[in-house]
Amino acid sequence: MNFYSTGEVAKMLGVSVRSLRYYDQIGLMSPNKKDDYGKRFYSDEDLLVLKKITILKMSNLSLDNIKKILSDITIEQLLYVHKDYLQQKIEELHASVNHTNSLLNSIKLEGDLKWEQLIPLIQEAQTKNRTDDDWNQFFDDQEQKALKEKLPKLEQDSPQVKQWINLIRRIELCLKRGDNPASEEGQIIAEDTLILSNELFADNEELGEKFFEIRKSPEKSQAMNLYPVKEEVLDFLEKAIQVFEEKVLVD
Structure with missing residues (x-):
């Protein structure tokens, strides 16, 4: 039977020596062998138990709960636990990519960002959570569903x-x-704006007009967690569209 010191096990499993000693102290994982000086030595069987503990810890289980289920958990159950952990990590990475x-995209819109601008944006991206209450002020359930499916998202x-970003930059x-x-x-x-708007709201022009009216209000846009487009940009766009549509009617 092979035996490994605490330091060797720590390197093999990527676990700190302090954690291994703590597992022993609380009775979660006591090594198979100790010498007369109290030095710990782990067997291959001990390593397997420690690997189980590592996987279970990944799933945010407390050490007390791990201790309760450690001896009874099957390989299949352990794999399901590990699968849940991997799925959670995938979701976290996906959220990080979106942030x-x-x-x-904010840099493309603003041209550049300073640290004092960047930090609030990161915090907002991490805590951003559109609730139905934000949208209920302005749109019914059917309109909300259509907008959330159609509207381009900064992430x-x-x-x-x-x-849309290039359009705003051209106006600026x-x-x-x-x-x-x-x-x-x-x-x-x-x-170009009317072409893009038609792609979004071709089947519901009334909803498009309603959304644009709300978009012109900084307060309402903020309530819906929409990107804060400058008022002068929206004002320029509204006047340009008005002139364009008047010319179309004349022609």
């Missing part, structure tokens, strides 16, 4: 999101240059 996409890395460039909403660039932006 990172949100920050990258997505999709062509549609990039199109117009504002910076002092372009009029009726200018050639302003009218191209208006047409």
